[in-house]
Amino acid sequence: AQSVAQPEDQVNVAEGNPLTVKCTYSVSGNPYLFWYVQYPNRGLQFLLKYITGDNLVKGSYGFEAEFNKSQTSFHLKKPSALVSDSALYFCAVRAPQAGATNKLIFGTGTLLAVQP
């Protein structure tokens, strides 16, 4: 069955340091993978996606993610964290039997806290 795991409930990083938010997945077939961000009291916003092609995907706000098929991972990264990056981050994968629909399965979320 399709699933996605975010092993860390919270990630703490100092401003200016690199950050990584982890995501692993389990899918049959080609994975469609997404990262979304949720700022306090707001809806989710799209950051980036992997459908096919280059394993390094670049997205909004300087974020990037690396698709690793052998490790079934899709970790979110940024070279230099900002306090304004503090938010809740969700990894998502296309749902099983989604077919042509947009159905996604979301991870449980990782809270990123960037300290000044």
Next chain:
Amino acid sequence: NAGVTQTPKFQVLKTGQSMTLQCAQDMNHEYMSWYRQDPGMGLRLIHYSVGAGITDQGEVPNGYNVSRSTTEDFPLRLLSAAPSQTSVYFCASANQGAKNIQYFGAGTRLSVL
């Protein structure tokens, strides 16, 4: 552009009451969906629609009804609210297709006493 608009932003209900959460989008998206967000559980799909007149169940549909009479609107109905339905509800829309991104509303925070 308004995007995806949800109303109300906050609601308190008593057990057994009914209500409708409204969702409207102005992007002519075929796909619309409702999620609930609970601590430690991420977002779970309640119902979704791939076009006007077409709806289907998601992961946690019990206790919720939906309809899609127009492309723009996708209301979520709670017929008899229960405390277990206390949650934050998000509506999302997208162009049809698994590769397309979803656009989310700002959410409705619901408390059932």
